[in-house]
Amino acid sequence: MVQYRPARLDASFAALSDATRRGVLEQLGRENASITALAERFRMTLTGMKKHVGVLEQAGLVTTQKVGRVRTCRLGPRRLEDETAWIERYRRLWDARFDELEQVVDKLKRKEKGNGDQDRK
Amino acid sequence: METRTASEPTPMKNRTTSERKSPRELVVSRTINGPTRIVFEAWTKPELFKQWWVPKSFGLTLLSCDMDVRPGGKYKLVFKHGASEPMAFYGRYTEVTPPARLVWTNEEGGEDGSVTTVTFKEEGGKTLVVLTELYPSKEALDAAIASGSTSGDMNETFEQLDALVVTLK
Numbered sequence: 680m681v682q683y684r685p686a687r688l689d690a691s692f693a694a695l696s697d698a699t700r701r702g703v704l705e706q707l708g709r710e711n712a713s714i715t716a717l718a719e720r721f722r723m724t725l726t727g728m729k730k731h732v733g734v735l736e737q738a739g740l741v742t743t744q745k746v747g748r749v750r751t752c753r754l755g756p757r758r759l760e761d762e763t764a765w766i767e768r769y770r771r772l773w774d775a776r777f778d779e780l781e782q783v784v785d786k787l788k789r790k791e792k793g794n795g796d797q798d799r800k
Numbered sequence: 801m802e803t804r805t806a807s808e809p810t811p812m813k814n815r816t817t818s819e820r821k822s823p824r825e826l827v828v829s830r831t832i833n834g835p836t837r838i839v840f841e842a843w844t845k846p847e848l849f850k851q852w853w854v855p856k857s858f859g860l861t862l863l864s865c866d867m868d869v870r871p872g873g874k875y876k877l878v879f880k881h882g883a884s885e886p887m888a889f890y891g892r893y894t895e896v897t898p899p900a901r902l903v904w905t906n907e908e909g910g911e912d913g914s915v916t917t918v919t920f921k922e923e924g925g926k927t928l929v930v931l932t933e934l935y936p937s938k939e940a941l942d943a944a945i946a947s948g949s950t951s952g953d954m955n956e957t958f959e960q961l962d963a964l965v966v967t968l969k
Contacts, residue, residue, distance in 0.1 A: 696887040698908055705912045708943025754943075762820070765945050770818035770828065772858075777816055777830040777929070779852035783842045784834035791838075 694738035699723070700731050704740060704754065711753040714743075823938035829930045836920040839927040840899035843918070844869040854879070871896055875904065912940040 694700055699721055706712060706720065718728035732752055735741035740755045816830040832839050842848045846867045854862045863878040863886055876890040888908060895903035900920055906913040914933040921928040935941040 696885055698910060701909045702912070705909065705940055705943040709939045762945055766818050766820060766826070769826065770816055773818060773828045773830070773931075774816035775855040775857055776852065777814075777832065779855045780839070780842060781814075781832055781834075783848055783852045784832055784838050787838045787842065787848070788834055 694734050694740055697731070697734075700735055703731060703735065703752075707741065707752055707754050711751050713749050713751055715749070717752065820941070821932070824935045824941055826933040826935075826941065827930065829928065831923070832927045832929055834927060835925055836899040836922040836927045839929065840902075840920055843902065843920075844896070844898070853877075869893055869896055869902075912936055912943070914940070914944075 702721060703717055706717065712720075714725065714728050714732055717732070718725050721728065732741060732743060736743060736755070738755075741752050742755045743750050743752045745751075814831045814833070816828060818826070818828045821827045842852065844867070846865050849867065850862060850865050853865075854860050859881065861880045863880050865877050867873075867875040869875075871894060872892060873896075874890065874892045876888060878886050878888045880886045889906065891905035891907040891913070893902065893904045894915075895901060895917075902918045904916050906916060912935070914935045917932045917934065919930045921930075933941075935944065
């Protein structure tokens with residue numbers, strides 16, 4: 680059962696799977712920057728940084744605009760998401776995780792109880 | 801053998817809360833039906849931890865899970881989604897106080913990574929779990945939220961995956 684758009688999903692996951700690209704997003708969270716400035720900051724070639732920015736752009740996380748000879752990068756349209764909604768999703772994820780934790784704890788409790796019963800025999 | 805007696809109430813689902821407690825902090829909390837001793841065990845033994853940290857609904861595979869749970873000890877979790885390249889999350893435990901408190905760093909994001917603190921407090925045989933993600937700056941948390949956010953035209957599963965990236969840390 681696949682209801683999401685696999686292409687976008689994979690694009691986003693791939694974009695965030697790289698430490699440099701996560702660093703670029705954090706950097707752009709502070710201020711917009713040119714590709715040249717990003718390349719310098721992350722100590723890589725212009726070509727390398729262009730590739731990273733391209734991946735982020737495809738995932739909708741970053742937009743770029745060329746003015747004269749400078750291409751400026753900023754966080755993409757998806758930044759406009761309401762923080763409250765995001766925190767609610769964060770809560771739901773933890774809720775699912777805690778549900779699973781609860782099951783593991785329950786199993787351990789039963790196991791302990793079972794051992795205790797055996798010991799008393 | 802398990803028999804449920806009439807006096808044993810049907811377990812009710814506990815509520816999970818989340819909030820941005822300060823410009824640099826995200827906090828989630830939940831009461832777990834079990835003593836702190838057991839909850840702490842489930843959180844610190846890899847073979848148990850693996851059973852719950854990645855719920856099936858996340859659609860991810862946990863490829864490996866290495867945890868050296870002691871002060872200064874390292875951990876590394878590697879996940880895979882579909883055909884994308886594996887994603888590693890790692891850091892080290894800076895505080896391990898059984899069964900009350902765990903602190904670890906999240907180093908995969910470089911210097912802007914958060915520090916996660918989990919406290920376990922026993923209340924009548926149950927455990928109140930409070931997890932705090934402290935970011936080095938407001939900007940770092942803003943960016944984490946921004947990178948995990950989506951516009952309205954994408955459906956929930958996609959959105960959840962984005963938020964997940966932060967929770968996996």
